[in-house]
Amino acid sequence: xxxxxxxxxxxxxxxxxxxxxxxxxxxxxxxxxxxxxxxxxxxxxxxxxxxxxxxxxxxxxxxxxxxxxxxxxxxxxxxxxxxxxxxxxxxxxxxxxxxxxxxxxxxxxxxxxxxxxxxxxxxxxxxxxxxxxxxxxxxxxxxxxxxxxxxxxxxxxxxxxxxxxxxxxxxxxxxxxxxxxxxxxxxxxxxxxxxxxxxxxxxxxxxxxxxxxxxxxxxxxxxxxxxxxxxxxxxxxxxxxxxxxxxxxxxxxxxxxxxxxxxxxxxxxxxxxxxxxxxxxxxxxxxxxxxxxxxxxxxxxxxxxxxxxxxxxxxxxxxxxxxxxxxxxxxxxxxxxxxxxxxxxxxxxxxxxxxxxxxxxxxxxxxxxxxxxxxxxxxxxxxxxxx
Amino acid sequence: xxxxxxxxxxxxxxxxxxxxxxxxxxxxxxxxxxxxxxxxxxxxxxxxxxxxxxxxxxxxxxxxxxxxxxxxxxxxxxxxxxxxxxxxxxxxxxxxxxxxxxxxxxxxxxxxxxxxxxxxxxxxxxxxxxxxxxxxxxxxxxxxxxxxxxxxxxxxxxxxxxxxxxxxxxxxxxxxxxxxxxxxxxxxxxxxxxxxxxxxxxxxxxxxxxxxxxxxxxxxxxxxxxxxxxxxxxxxxxxxxxxxxxxxxxxxxxxxxxxxxxxxxxxxxxxxxxxxxxxxxxxxxxxxxxxxxxxxxxxxxxxxxxxxxxxxxxxxxxxxxxxxxxxxxxxxxxxxxxxxxxxxxxxxxxxxxxxxxxxxxxxxxxxxxxxxxxxxxxxxxxxxxxx
Numbered sequence: 001x002x003x004x005x006x007x008x009x010x011x012x013x014x015x016x017x018x019x020x021x022x023x024x025x026x027x028x029x030x031x032x033x034x035x036x037x038x039x040x041x042x043x044x045x046x047x048x049x050x051x052x053x054x055x056x057x058x059x060x061x062x063x064x065x066x067x068x069x070x071x072x073x074x075x076x077x078x079x080x081x082x083x084x085x086x087x088x089x090x091x092x093x094x095x096x097x098x099x100x101x102x103x104x105x106x107x108x109x110x111x112x113x114x115x116x117x118x119x120x121x122x123x124x125x126x127x128x129x130x131x132x133x134x135x136x137x138x139x140x141x142x143x144x145x146x147x148x149x150x151x152x153x154x155x156x157x158x159x160x161x162x163x164x165x166x167x168x169x170x171x172x173x174x175x176x177x178x179x180x181x182x183x184x185x186x187x188x189x190x191x192x193x194x195x196x197x198x199x200x201x202x203x204x205x206x207x208x209x210x211x212x213x214x215x216x217x218x219x220x221x222x223x224x225x226x227x228x229x230x231x232x233x234x235x236x237x238x239x240x241x242x243x244x245x246x247x248x249x250x251x252x253x254x255x256x257x258x259x260x261x262x263x264x265x266x267x268x269x270x271x272x273x274x275x276x277x278x279x280x281x282x283x284x285x286x287x288x289x290x291x292x293x294x295x296x297x298x299x300x301x302x303x304x305x306x307x308x309x310x311x312x313x314x315x316x317x318x319x320x321x322x323x324x325x326x327x328x329x330x331x332x333x334x335x336x337x338x339x340x341x342x343x344x345x346x347x348x349x350x351x352x353x354x355x356x357x358x359x360x361x362x363x364x365x366x367x368x369x370x371x372x373x374x375x376x377x378x379x380x381x382x383x384x385x386x387x
Numbered sequence: 388x389x390x391x392x393x394x395x396x397x398x399x400x401x402x403x404x405x406x407x408x409x410x411x412x413x414x415x416x417x418x419x420x421x422x423x424x425x426x427x428x429x430x431x432x433x434x435x436x437x438x439x440x441x442x443x444x445x446x447x448x449x450x451x452x453x454x455x456x457x458x459x460x461x462x463x464x465x466x467x468x469x470x471x472x473x474x475x476x477x478x479x480x481x482x483x484x485x486x487x488x489x490x491x492x493x494x495x496x497x498x499x500x501x502x503x504x505x506x507x508x509x510x511x512x513x514x515x516x517x518x519x520x521x522x523x524x525x526x527x528x529x530x531x532x533x534x535x536x537x538x539x540x541x542x543x544x545x546x547x548x549x550x551x552x553x554x555x556x557x558x559x560x561x562x563x564x565x566x567x568x569x570x571x572x573x574x575x576x577x578x579x580x581x582x583x584x585x586x587x588x589x590x591x592x593x594x595x596x597x598x599x600x601x602x603x604x605x606x607x608x609x610x611x612x613x614x615x616x617x618x619x620x621x622x623x624x625x626x627x628x629x630x631x632x633x634x635x636x637x638x639x640x641x642x643x644x645x646x647x648x649x650x651x652x653x654x655x656x657x658x659x660x661x662x663x664x665x666x667x668x669x670x671x672x673x674x675x676x677x678x679x680x681x682x683x684x685x686x687x688x689x690x691x692x693x694x695x696x697x698x699x700x701x702x703x704x705x706x707x708x709x710x711x712x713x714x715x716x717x718x719x720x721x722x723x724x725x726x727x728x729x730x731x732x733x734x735x736x737x738x739x740x741x742x743x744x745x746x747x748x749x750x751x752x753x754x755x756x757x758x759x760x761x762x763x764x765x766x767x768x769x770x771x772x773x774x
Contacts, residue, residue, distance in 0.1 A: 122615050168625045192625055199622050202615060206608055206626040210633055213667075217600050220667045221593055224652055227659055228509050228589060235586050238555045238579055239593040245632050246597055265611055272614055280600075280607045283670045 002183075003028055003072035005100050006082035007038065007065060010117065010151045012045060013158035014081060016054035019062035021187035026072040027065040035065035050159035073107040077183055080104065080129075081117040081151060083256070090263035092121055094128065101129050105136025113145040113179050115169070116197075119204045119257065121264040125197040126172045147171040147180035148197035150204030155326060166190045170200030208261030209281055214247040215258070216284035219291050222249035251379050252291040252333030254322025259288070259331050292337040299341065299377050302384045306374045311347055316373030320352045320365075324380040327354040334379040338365065349373060389570075390415055390459035392487050393469035394425065394452060397504065397538045399432060400545035401468060403441035406449035408574035413459040414452040422452035437546035456490040464570055465491045467516075468504040468538060470643070477650035479508055481515065488516050492523025500532040500566050502556070503584075506591045506644065507535075508651040512584040513559045534558040534567035535584035537591030542713060553577045557587030595648030596668055601634040602645070603671035606678050609636035638766050639678040639720030641709025646675070646718050679724040686728065686764050689771045693761045698734055703760030707739045707752075711767040714741040721766040725752065736760060 004015035007029035019025045039060035043052040082100045085093045116125050125148040149169040167188045171177030181193040225232040236246045253259045262281040269278040303313045322332035341348045349368035360367040370376045376385045391402035394416035406412045426447035430439040469487045472480045503512050512535040536556040554575045558564030568580040612619040623633045640646045649668040656665040690700045709719035728735045736755035747754040757763045763772045
């Protein structure tokens with residue numbers, strides 16, 4: 001029997017894909033209400049295609065959700081897939097992860113396997129996770145098994161990604177590697193074993209860095225094409241081919257993943273005093289985070305076209321979430337742009353169909369209907385309009 | 388009738404693909420011997436697959452090579468595809484390009500079309516090329532037509548690239564755009580017209596920048612994986628998928644293309660005092676060019692394993708060209724690595740199957756059979772061996 005610890009956006013699809021393969025799953029989540037909902041067959045993430053049917057079919061049957069770790073004591077595989085947050089300077093706060101591992105440690109038995117799926121700084125699985133489990137269980141590695149398998153969920157594609165995308169597993173020792181491979185093989189079609197948990201962790205960080213650096217490149221080439229009076233999108237369309245994959249420009253990169261993962265490597269290199277080993281990652285972070293200054297400049301200059309004193313121009317930033325259509329604000333560069341423009345003393349309003357007037361007010365923002373603004377900046381499509 | 392000016396690695400395959408489409412071509416090249424060879428049906432670039440048959444079939448018939456521009460006076464389309472070299476600080480030396488354009492200008496007639504295929508700094512086609520043609524021909528743009536179509540040749544794949552790869556054309560004015568599209572359509576299957584010559588130029592620079600930045604990223608992640616004790620290649624294999632295209636690490640990037648093109652944009656941004664607009668391109672150049680310091684350090688530390696005083700250790704750098712199997716040294720980082728290690732006072736030898744002992748000596752290098760060395764560094768495969 002398999003326990004999945006953490007029934008969030010990544011853990012829930014995974015746990016139901018496992019249940020759908022015919023295995024019995026205990027889903028552990030601190031949110032008791034969410035557990036009840038799942039056990040009644042109601043999908044707490046309705047926006048995830050394909051998940052609803054699985055929850056309806058297996059919720060409370062093949063998959064039993066519970067807020068109590070004790071209910072998972074009969075399991076012999078524990079998959080930990082809880083959030084890892086970072087503080088304002090991107091230092092990870094291991095609180096939730098530690099609590100999950102220590103709780104698993106308390107019910108861990110000889111021969112059990114624990115798999116970490118959360119994206120973590122290098123070597124977290126083999127150091128911290130191992131220590132937490134050993135301290136609580138009284139067992140030593142070898143008596144239990146420990147592995148890493150990076151989640152590659154993407155909101156909106158979670159089920160299909162698990163079913164069709166390559167997934168990687170790696171053990172902290174050889175036996176753990178074989179064990180995690182044999183078990184994951186039961187529910188993941190395209191599975192690959194790598195030589196260690198450390199490699200498995202690094203694979204996920206590399207992917208994130210590829211994205212961040214290539215978004216920074218797109219942003220830089222976007223700025224250059226602006227200087228050249230060239231339409232970036234036209235040039236990109238014909239530059240891209242089998243060997244060229246230029247990304248899209250943006251106001252920066254938000255969310256819990258891409259803007260965070262490079263810091264795991266940057267900080268690790270700093271600890272080792274290899275400051276020059278993460279130059280490109282750091283430069284990319286700076287470029288992406290400072291895109292809001294670029295856009296603020298563009299927006300202010302666009303006000304030249306509005307026949308009003310600058311402080312009278314009603315500017316509407318359309319879209320404040322970090323990704324269009326997802327009501328999340330973590331490290332949202334669109335929200336950062338709004339605050340930056342407000343700080344500069346401009347007359348800033350926002351519009352986002354996901355937020356009510358009251359919600360915006362609570363955040364210290366003023367809502368507006370785009371039609372009532374003098375200038376609209378669409379943060380996801382990157383265009384400006386004078387209605 | 389179409390004239391192709393420059394029968395080098397890029398111009399020769401292009402001119403024969405045009406000839407093979409049934410059009411008559413005059414190939415102009417300063418090298419009279421090469422022209423004779425071509426007219427006799429002998430391929431001057433035997434290493435280019437598929438080219439030999441075309442030269443045999445069309446050389447001296449559909450395609451006539453000549454060192455005299457006058458022989459191309461009857462042509463109404465002129466494709467200029469000559470080298471653009473840069474000086475030590477990457478400022479372009481337009482000498483060859485100017486000479487080619489002025490020569491074309493002298494035989495240019497009303498209604499003719501001139502197409503630049505050489506990769507150039509932004510706006511070269513619409514400024515310099517236009518001026519050279521106008522000054523020599525006495526005509527004004529509009530009386531003749533001018534366009535850009537970036538060559539996307541890759542040594543070893545030149546014919547197949549022309550036949551199968553997307554090709555882009557863009558005119559300096561609308562009429563030039565239509566004209567170049569109609570003509571190129573006769574011999575290029577996958578042809579796309581973009582809105583201007585400037586966009587066409589930029590597309591090629593973007594591609595080069597994508598490559599350079601992504602090689603820098605691979606090099607940076609390679610260094611980080613070394614610190615982590617991880618096999619980069621293993622991690623890369625499983626990190627790459629449909630949305631992730633991590634490149635290969637190296638001693639840096641050599642040749643006339645990738646290490647040069649980013650500088651065209653960096654310098655253009657500097658001229659406009661937008662120093663921060665090319666941060667990522669510049670950082671990537673630095674990372675790639677400084678990889679030789681990284682490898683020098685690695686090689687020196689590997690000498691710890693050789694039981695000899697350090698200055699006695701015979702170190703063999705295997706491979707000195709900028710690309711394996713191509714006898715070219717321009718901006719070769721492997722050669723730069725050799726020189727760097729020599730400067731440091733180490734006992735450096737080289738081995739490259741493309742160079743004789745005498746050729747190496749002329750370059751101030753000492754040849755060695757790898758078996759006679761105490762330590763071998765393979766510059767293309769990036770491994771070290773103590774034989």
